[in-house]
Amino acid sequence: EEPVFRASLDGLTSQGIPVELKAPALSTFQDVLRHGRASEPYLRYWMQVQHQIFVTEADHGYLCFMCLEAGAAQDYVEFRIERDETFIRDELVPQGLAFWKRVQSKNEPPKDPLRDIYVPAPDEILQWQEAVEEWRRLKSAIQRIVREEIAPLETSLQEVEERLMALMGEYRTAMAFDLMVTRYARQGSIDYRKIVQERLPELSDSDLERYRRPPGKARLRVTEKRPPEEVARREQEAQRQRAKILANVLEQAIPASSW
Numbered sequence: 241e242e243p244v245f246r247a248s249l250d251g252l253t254s255q256g257i258p259v260e261l262k263a264p265a266l267s268t269f270q271d272v273l274r275h276g277r278a279s280e281p282y283l284r285y286w287m288q289v290q291h292q293i294f295v296t297e298a299d300h301g302y303l304c305f306m307c308l309e310a311g312a313a314q315d316y317v318e319f320r321i322e323r324d325e326t327f328i329r330d331e332l333v334p335q336g337l338a339f340w341k342r343v344q345s346k347n348e349p350p351k352d353p354l355r356d357i358y359v360p361a362p363d364e365i366l367q368w369q370e371a372v373e374e375w376r377r378l379k380s381a382i383q384r385i386v387r388e389e390i391a392p393l394e395t396s397l398q399e400v401e402e403r404l405m406a407l408m409g410e411y412r413t414a415m416a417f418d419l420m421v422t423r424y425a426r427q428g429s430i431d432y433r434k435i436v437q438e439r440l441p442e443l444s445d446s447d448l449e450r451y452r453r454p455p456g457k458a459r460l461r462v463t464e465k466r467p468p469e470e471v472a473r474r475e476q477e478a479q480r481q482r483a484k485i486l487a488n489v490l491e492q493a494i495p496a497s498s499w
Contacts, residue, residue, distance in 0.1 A: 242333060244340050247295040258292035258301040260285060266437065269307035271444030272317060280446055281305070282319065289321045290332060299323050311437055376475065 251259030264272075264281060272279045282303065289301040303319045342349065360368040404421050408414045414421040436443055 242337065245291070245295050245333075245336060247292045249292060249296070252296070256296055257298050258289065258296050259304060260289050260292060260301065261304045261306065263306050263308075266307055266309040266311055267445045269305055269309075269312055269317075270441055271446060272305050273313060274442050274444060277319065279444070286321060287327075287332070290324055290327055291336075293321070293323045294328050294332060311441060313441070373475065 247258070249258050250261040253259065262281070262285060268281055272281050276282065285303055289303050293299075293301045300320055300322045303321055305317050307315055341347075401421075404414070405423060408421065408423065412423050436448070
């Protein structure tokens, strides 16, 4: 009916019925086993199967989940999904056509700050460039300090601590000259996810999400994408450009006769 709609099928029965196969992680599979058609994975992929039903002009389709990980009560579950004409007519087709129209007209939807990547606007690009160059300069300085000063000091400190430990002998705690030294062995962390999987296999990720604490203060993680030599080359080029701009400004501001 709508030639712009396409579907890549995992399987197609001899009767032309589409089959969608999912192989999720154990926790997701357990969610499907526990909640069935009310589970988040089923509800998410139900729309995909409706799309396949529409494209293949079938009256139903199959959504299958398979899990071969240890700990699963069973390794396969299958759902027959009937064609939902109301959903196809009122939601799937209109939204699909609207999306394709945007693609053809190169009309992007509004940016989503939580999903899209920020790209500086033309009037912000210089500020962004200056901040990036300053970040790289400071990062390089910090790394140089760590490499040249802190690392050797940490090595020396470790050697002194080993001397103190040797002097303590079998004692667990030592105290002298206002310095207390305590020997301890760090325990390994508890794998709570494994405990849940083994002792409470019926709990799904969506169940556990209800107990997640509120997020803390937002932090910034900055990742340098270019190799160090490329960064150095760009910094040198930026310095030359700044020097050139400064020279032009001075040339315009100060008459040559006054040099």
